[in-house]
Amino acid sequence: MPEGDTIFRAARTLHRALAGKPVTSFESAFPALARIHDDAPLTGRTIDCVSAAGKHLLKSFSGGLVLRTHMRMNGRWHIYRPGERWQRSRVEMRIVLSTADFQAVGFNITVAEFFKERELQRHEELRQLGPDLLSGDFDAGEALRRMRARGDTAVADALLNQRVMAGIGNVYKSEVLFICRINPFALVEALDEPQLESLIASARRILLANVTEGLAAMTTYTGFRRTTRSDDPKNRLWVYGRARLPCRRCATPIAVRKQGKDARLTYWCPKCQA
Numbered sequence: 001m002p003e004g005d006t007i008f009r010a011a012r013t014l015h016r017a018l019a020g021k022p023v024t025s026f027e028s029a030f031p032a033l034a035r036i037h038d039d040a041p042l043t044g045r046t047i048d049c050v051s052a053a054g055k056h057l058l059k060s061f062s063g064g065l066v067l068r069t070h071m072r073m074n075g076r077w078h079i080y081r082p083g084e085r086w087q088r089s090r091v092e093m094r095i096v097l098s099t100a101d102f103q104a105v106g107f108n109i110t111v112a113e114f115f116k117e118r119e120l121q122r123h124e125e126l127r128q129l130g131p132d133l134l135s136g137d138f139d140a141g142e143a144l145r146r147m148r149a150r151g152d153t154a155v156a157d158a159l160l161n162q163r164v165m166a167g168i169g170n171v172y173k174s175e176v177l178f179i180c181r182i183n184p185f186a187l188v189e190a191l192d193e194p195q196l197e198s199l200i201a202s203a204r205r206i207l208l209a210n211v212t213e214g215l216a217a218m219t220t221y222t223g224f225r226r227t228t229r230s231d232d233p234k235n236r237l238w239v240y241g242r243a244r245l246p247c248r249r250c251a252t253p254i255a256v257r258k259q260g261k262d263a264r265l266t267y268w269c270p271k272c273q274a
């Protein structure tokens with residue numbers, strides 16, 4: 001599952017490549033999207049803005065139309081120059097949005113819909129998102145309140161809950177808990193206020209750090225991929241993906257266990273996060 005920073009960077013890259021440009025063609029494997037394109041063609045509309053809302057990617061077009069996509073586990077957006085060879089098979093293609101200069105291709109996107117800009121405020125899933133950790137007006141107090149409202153939830157699951165805070169995925173979940181030395185299975189109600197505040201602050205700090213690194217203007221797939229992969233994550237992370245390897249602080253073997261209703265892997269140090 002992509003983390004919020006991945007979506008944020010994807011949105012920024014897509015925005016740089018596409019914003020302000022008219023759509024020259026649109027194609028989708030989703031019948032509902034193709035149907036709307038037939039009724040109210042995208043071709044000729046200008047792409048006003050590409051933005052991230054939690055893990056949702058929003059593309060706004062002139063005329064007040066918004067395309068929302070969610071990548072779930074395997075979805076990806078790639079950017080190509082016209083005629084450039086795709087890095088994934090055509091059968092994985094779900095959406096192709098072209099301008100004169102670029103082709104944005106959504107592969108294995110599982111959720112996609114058009115809606116009217118004026119319906120944005122009422123959009124059920126977007127409305128329920130918690131404070132966005134990457135937003136300029138992130139409301140830490142509201143995030144804290146929403147954490148507290150889930151007192152009987154294991155803290156790792158609360159961090160993943162996009163209705164509490166939007167942006168944390170499974171990697172940063174484990175990382176943030178390690179950094180704050182909090183056991184992933186502790187119930188939220190067992191944590192005091194400074195602990196919850198430190199989790200929220202660390203989550204925001206890590207996500208921001210991963211989107212503010214100097215990224216050159218990205219034009220082709222190669223550049224785009226650099227934003228979504230981490231340089232050898234095994235060396236860059238504290239605990240995630242490091243089962244049985246020695247803790248970087250205390251050398252205790254890192255533990256791993258499935259957690260929560262979706263059985264997501266949680267990594268932690270049994271000593272640092274007792």
Ligand SMILES: [Zn+2]
Nearest residue numbers: 247250269272
């Ligand atoms: Zn340790």
